[in-house]
Amino acid sequence: MTGIFLSLEGGEGVGKSTQLRRLAGALEARGIDVLVTREPGGSDGAEAIRSLLMQGDVARWSPHAETLLFAAARADHVERTIRPALGTGRWVLCDRYVDSTRAYQGAQGIDDAAILALHGFGAKGLLPDRTLLLDLPVADGTVRAIGRDAGVADRFAARGSNFHDAVRTTFHGIAAAEPERVRVIDATGTPETVTDRLIAALADLLP
């Protein structure tokens, strides 16, 4: 029995965590056994690496070191959490995955082929069955995130709008290159409206 692997992607404050919870509820209401997880994190080792990645000065890690830390966290997460859950038939809903590395570390000059090679080694290349890319203008996501965090930004959110524009552009490039896996979801409007769009983008996978 193999479950379905879904990832939610997008920039800061677009509503991934909100939609992950709402989507999990909607799937459970259909009788689907769901595991909600996140990156970086999702296993004991990966959560420990998350603390290293999220705290401290913006320049704490070089882009190369940062990329390796994300890949190491993902390797542990996939091995200890994601594959076992999929193996028992559960649906895994993951808040960010390898496309975030391609977008965020890619925006710092890390080569996409190198990121995918690391992913091939660390996670044996596991990709989601469907990636839902929540799309919102950077300024709108920033307003949402500031409202949530009361102005306290982590190492990534603290970067400027040029960086976040590059992240959004890279996400769009991935979606254009892999339209079957990656669906762009308009993240404007109410949470209810956005959830309806997500469910529609999963119609072919639902039982």
Ligand SMILES: Nc1ncnc2c1ncn2[C@@H]1O[C@H](COP(=O)(O)OP(=O)(O)OP(=O)(O)O)[C@@H](O)[C@H]1O
């Ligand atoms: N559709 C929506 N309309 C208005 N506000 C929203 C909507 N969805 C989420 N929010 C609010 O925006 C803020 C950011 O949402 P959320 O934490 O889900 O985003 P995120 O994409 O997970 O952010 P990050 O990547 O920064 O962790 C929260 O305060 C949330 O309540």
Ligand SMILES: Cc1cn([C@H]2C[C@H](O)[C@@H](COP(=O)(O)O)O2)c(=O)[nH]c1=O
């Ligand atoms: C998986 C992953 C994440 N990031 C960045 C993106 C975000 O700014 C943070 C995670 O914060 P969140 O509130 O949990 O979304 O980490 C990254 O740069 N590269 C990655 O692979």
